[in-house]
Amino acid sequence: MKKLSFNPQRAGMLTFKRWGGQKYSLFQALRKQVRIGVLAVTYFLVAGINEAVAQTDSLEVNMEYDLDEIEVSAQRAPVTYSQVARIISVIEKDQIDAAPVNSLQDLLEYALSVDIRQRGTHGVQADVSVRGGSFDQTLILLNGINLSDPQTGHHNFNLPVSFKSIKRIEVLEGPAARVYGPNAFAGAINIVTEPSDNDALGIDLSYGEHQLRDINLSANKQLGKLSNYLAFNNKASDGYIENTDFETYNLFYHGRLKTDAGRLDMQAGFSNKAFGANSFYTPAYPNQFEETRTTFASVKFDTGNKVHFTPALYWRRHQDRFELFRDEPASWYKGHNYHMTDVLGTSLNSWFTNALGKTAFGAEFRSENIWSNVLGEPMEEPIDVPGEDGQQFTNSHSRTTASFFGEHTFYIGQLTVSGGAMANWISDLNYEWNIYPGVDLSYQVSDPVKLYASFNKSLRMPTFTDLYYNGPTNKGNPSLKPERSTTIEGGVKWNTDFLHLQTGYYHRVGKDLIDWVRESEDFLWETRNLTEISSNGIEFIASLDVPAMIGQPFFIRKINTNYAYNSLNKAQSDFLSNYVLDNLKHKLVLSVDHQIWKNLQASWNFRFQDRNGSYAQFEDKAHVGEADYESFWLTDLKVYWKTERLQLSCSMANLFDQQYVDLGNIAQPGRWISFGLNYQIELK
DSSP: OOOOOOOOTHHHHHOOOOOOOTTTOOTTTOOOEEEOOOOOOOOOOOTTSSBOOOOSSSSSOHHHHHHHGEEEEESOOTSSSGGOOOOEEEHHHHHHHHSSSSSHHHHHHTTEEEEEEEEETTEEEEEEEEEOOOOTSSEETTEEEEEOOOOGOOOGGSSOOGGGGEEEEEEESSSOOOOEEEEEOSSEEEEOOOSSSSSSEEEEEETTTTTEEEEEEEEEEEEETTTEEEEEEEEOOOOOSSOOEEEEEEEEEEEEEOOOEEEEEEEEEEEEEEEEEETTTTSSOOEEEEEEEEEEEEEEEEESEEEEEEEEOOOOEEEEEESSSSOOOOOTOOOOOEEEEEEEEEEEEEEEEETEEEEEEEEEEEEEEEEESSSSSEEEEEEETTTTOEEEEEEEEEEEEEEEEEEEEEEEEEEEEEEEEEEEGGGGGGEEEEEEEEEEEEOOOOOSEEEEEEEEEEEOOOOHHHOOOOSEEEEETTOOOOOOEEEEEEEEEEEEHHHHHHHHEEEEEEEEEEEESSSSSSOOEEEEEEEEEEEEEEEEEEEEEEEHHHHHHOEEEEEEEEEEEEEEEEEOOSSSOOOOOEEEEEEEEEEEEEEEEEEEEEEEEEEEEEEOOOEEEETEEEEEEEEEEOOEEEEEEEEEEEOOOOEEEEEETTTTTTEEEEEETTTOOOOOOEEEEEEEEOOO
C-alpha cells in the first residue's frame, strides 16, 4: 500500500451528556424516573415541564435513568428545540456493541431516513444524506462540534475517532439552522464520546475475510477532577476486489475537567486513511488512489447558574491527495490533486429560565480556508504542499460566516410552542444578512398520544468543489449562492411501557439548489443556482419490548421496524440539467434481538432499499449505456457471547451474498465474515 508521508513540521443537539447529577442539570426540578427505551427520542428541553416522552427506533435497549440527572449540552443552547416537534434517533452504546456492523457508516444504514452510499467499506469513505437530501446537506458533529468539510461532503466522515470509541450517535432529521447553523439543511448527525470516571483498559481485536484486521486499544484514567480517555485504532484489509485495499489509523483524546465553576471538555484527534479508490469518481479509470489526513482539536466550557454560558473553540485541518492513476499514468496526465483545508470556529451559547418560559441566544463565527492546486483563486506566490516534496499549492480561497440566533419556548396547558430565528452573514455574499426562522408546536392529547408539527427554514453553503472545480467538461462558479429550504412536518406518537408507534409526514421545498447545467450539448456543464426540488416523505416507526409486554423474561427481547418513503420532484427549466435524482424511494428495516442460550445472543438486521434514478454503466472501462438502480434485500447477523468484561463475536455482513451497487459502478462486497474479541480490564 502506498503511503502519504506527512511532515508536521512543514505543515507549519442536541446531546445527552453523561448522567452526572450536576447542579445545572436540565431537569433538576422534576425528581422522577422515566423509562427510556430509545432510538428515536422526543423530549422537552425545558426546566419545569411535567414529563418527558421517550421513544424507540431500529436497534434498541430498555434502560431506566433518573431524569433529573440528564444533562443536555453540545449544542447552541438546551432550549433551541421543542422536542415534541423534532425527532432525534439515538443509538446507545449497548446497541452499537450488539449490532452486526463494523463501522459507523454501517450502523447508520439502519437509522430512519438516513441514506449511506459507500464507496469504500469499513468506514473508508461514504456519502451520508437524510430525507432525500444530498451528501453536502447533512451536518456532522463530534461531541457537538461542527466537523463538516468545506471542500466536499465526501470527506465529512473522515473523523479522528474509531467506531469502537463511540458511546452514542444522535441523528436529527429535518432542518436545524437555528440550532446548529448553516449546512444543517436536511439533518444533522452528532457523534458522542465520553471519558469514564473509572480507571480501565480496553482491548478490541477483530480478524476476518479479505485479510481484515482491526486493532482498538483504549484507556480511561482519572487524575483528580480530570477524567481522561485515550484511544488508538489501526484497521486494514487487502480488499474484496482489485484496488479496494485500505489502511487507516486513528488517535483520539477526550478529557473532562469538573470544577466548582463548571465543566471543561477538551478533545483532540488525528486520522490517516490510505485506500485504493476503485472507480470512485469515474469508472473509466478504476485504478484510482486516495490518502487523507485529519487533525482536530476543541475546548468547550459549561458554566453558569441562573444564566448558563457555553463558550467553545475548535480547529480542524484536512489534507488529501487524489491520484487518478495509482500506477502507470497516461501520457496526458498532468499530476495528482492536492488539497488542504483549515477551519477555525468559536461559539458562545446562553440560556436562562424566566416567568414566560425559557430563552436562548448566542452566536458562532467560523473561518473556512482552502489551499489547492485545483480549487480556489490563483495565488500570487505558490506555497509548498506539507509532506509532499516538489509539490505546491497554487490556488486558495477563504470565507467567513457569522451566525446569531435567538429562541423562546413557552407553555399553555398541554400546548408547547418554541419559536426563533438565526441571522446569518457570509463574506462571499457581499456582506448580506439572511434570516432563517422556525417554529415547533406540540400538543399532549393524552398520556400515550402526542401530536406535533413544525415549520423551519435552513440553508446550505456551496462547497469549494461547487465553487471552483474545473475539468474537461465542467466549469465551477465562484458566484454561487447558498441553497435554501423550507420544511413543514407533522405527525403523531404513541408510547406505552412496551410499545412505541410513530408516524409522520414532511414536505420540503429547496430553492437555489446547486445544479450542473448547460444550454446545449455544445456547452460545458456549469454550476448554477437554478434547480428547485420539492421533497415529500412518510415515516413510520414501531418498536416492541417483548418481555415488558408479557411481564416476564422471554428469549425474544426486541422487535423493531422502521419504514421511510421519499419522493423528489424537480421543477422544469430551459437548461439541460445534470442533477441526478437518485434518492432512496423506499427503505424498510427490521431488527430482532434474541437470546440463544444463557450469555449467547444474536442480533439480526434485515434491510430493503429501492432507489430512484440510473447511472452510466461501464464495462472494461467503456460506457455501454444507462442502468437503473435495482432494489435489494440485505441480511446482517451477529452472534456473540457476552459477560461483564468479555465479549466474543462472529459477524456476518450480507449473509446471503447479495450482489448490489450503492453508487454508480462501484460493486459492494458480498458476504464478509469476521470474528471479534473485546475485553475490559478494571484498574484499581
